[in-house]
Amino acid sequence: MLNDNQNNSTGWKTKLDSLNDVCDDTFDRSAAWDKLHHRLTKKPVRKKFGWYWAAAAFLLLIAAIGLLINNDRQPPLVRQTTQPLMPVPARKQGTVKQPVSIIKIIPPVPVESKTPLAKKADQTNKQKSNHEVLPGTVIIENLVVTNDNLPMAPPPLAIIDSVPVANVNTTKVKQTYRVVHINEIIKQTEPSRVARTEKPSFPLKFNAKKFHTEMPVVSAAHSLVTIRLSTQN
Amino acid sequence: MDTALLIKEAKKGSAAAQKCLFDQLSGRLLLVCRRYVKNQEDAEELLLDGFYKFFKNLAAFTYHGEGALYNWLKTIMVNECLMFLRKKNAFTIVSETAAADVPLEEEALNNLSAAEIFKLVVQLPVGYRTVFNLHVLEGMEHREIASALGIAEGTSKSQLSKAKSMLQKMLLNKGTDYVKRQSK
Numbered sequence: 503m504l505n506d507n508q509n510n511s512t513g514w515k516t517k518l519d520s521l522n523d524v525c526d527d528t529f530d531r532s533a534a535w536d537k538l539h540h541r542l543t544k545k546p547v548r549k550k551f552g553w554y555w556a557a558a559a560f561l562l563l564i565a566a567i568g569l570l571i572n573n574d575r576q577p578p579l580v581r582q583t584t585q586p587l588m589p590v591p592a593r594k595q596g597t598v599k600q601p602v603s604i605i606k607i608i609p610p611v612p613v614e615s616k617t618p619l620a621k622k623a624d625q626t627n628k629q630k631s632n633h634e635v636l637p638g639t640v641i642i643e644n645l646v647v648t649n650d651n652l653p654m655a656p657p658p659l660a661i662i663d664s665v666p667v668a669n670v671n672t673t674k675v676k677q678t679y680r681v682v683h684i685n686e687i688i689k690q691t692e693p694s695r696v697a698r699t700e701k702p703s704f705p706l707k708f709n710a711k712k713f714h715t716e717m718p719v720v721s722a723a724h725s726l727v728t729i730r731l732s733t734q735n
Numbered sequence: 736m737d738t739a740l741l742i743k744e745a746k747k748g749s750a751a752a753q754k755c756l757f758d759q760l761s762g763r764l765l766l767v768c769r770r771y772v773k774n775q776e777d778a779e780e781l782l783l784d785g786f787y788k789f790f791k792n793l794a795a796f797t798y799h800g801e802g803a804l805y806n807w808l809k810t811i812m813v814n815e816c817l818m819f820l821r822k823k824n825a826f827t828i829v830s831e832t833a834a835a836d837v838p839l840e841e842e843a844l845n846n847l848s849a850a851e852i853f854k855l856v857v858q859l860p861v862g863y864r865t866v867f868n869l870h871v872l873e874g875m876e877h878r879e880i881a882s883a884l885g886i887a888e889g890t891s892k893s894q895l896s897k898a899k900s901m902l903q904k905m906l907l908n909k910g911t912d913y914v915k916r917q918s919k
Contacts, residue, residue: 529761529765529779531757531758534783535754541783541787542750542791543750
């Protein structure tokens, strides 16, 4: 039965394949060939490079560069020092171990007028000891202290265990100046109110003789000037 | 002109050789397209698409006789038609339960001429026609048809049985002519 079906179908197939002139009345071969030839000879249109893709890539590149530069400029706020942790003593029975933080605050060094030579010496010292703690920094160290060592257990401080040592740089506070009216400055610098420490002196001629005089302090009460003669010069 | 020589010249880009090949094969191949696509203009367009692909990929073709050349071209045309039908989403889906195996009087079909068979097949709806063409005329299995058309295997079977029943009805309608021919 299956063979019969296959034979029949192959029969139809050969019959249909041998068909040539069923649709020939409507099919214009030459026109179809012209169409096909035109398509075959037509140069393939090159797709224009997408400018939007180029622009997007350019923008991405700029953004990436900007991010890189920003990352380089911003220093890390908290640095982890490479200092090794203090060795933890062996646990003893009956002792209570509590992590305690010791905070050292190094006061900032007062600004002094140093000579250039002294400043240079300071700089060389700084270069030699880079690991030295800068003034104005807070050092937190994580320690384990037993009860034996401490007479009184200090209150435990909340610390972050993952950060054993952290140097926190204190930022310099900007100096603020008081706004002063110009009249106040003028009043302060008036010559009458300024206390003179040096006695003014001027040359004086008297009877064809030259004298060097010393001016005494002028008192505000009376405007008399007393002249004391001296034999100088 | 010898087909092998025509292929050789067409590979070099000779328009005359290409035209000869087109004239030689286009008629039969247009019928293949018409079996799948009812509309004459669509069929012609698909024929041109198929020939365009054939000439573009001719360098990869090795000539093993006229039969091989025709089969290759026919495969290209069938694929073009299936792509076209898939794009149009032209397949009507019939549920498997509704499909019943309909015996077809194949002797009756054998007695018909090729042109008559062609006219009957073309009258089938697109889904039936496609599955009928692929299964009966191209010899494809239902599994292959299902994957080619993107339908279920059962749908392919049901479409085929529907196509056969419809052909049966058409043959009955043409009964008078058929009886006349039998008596002769």
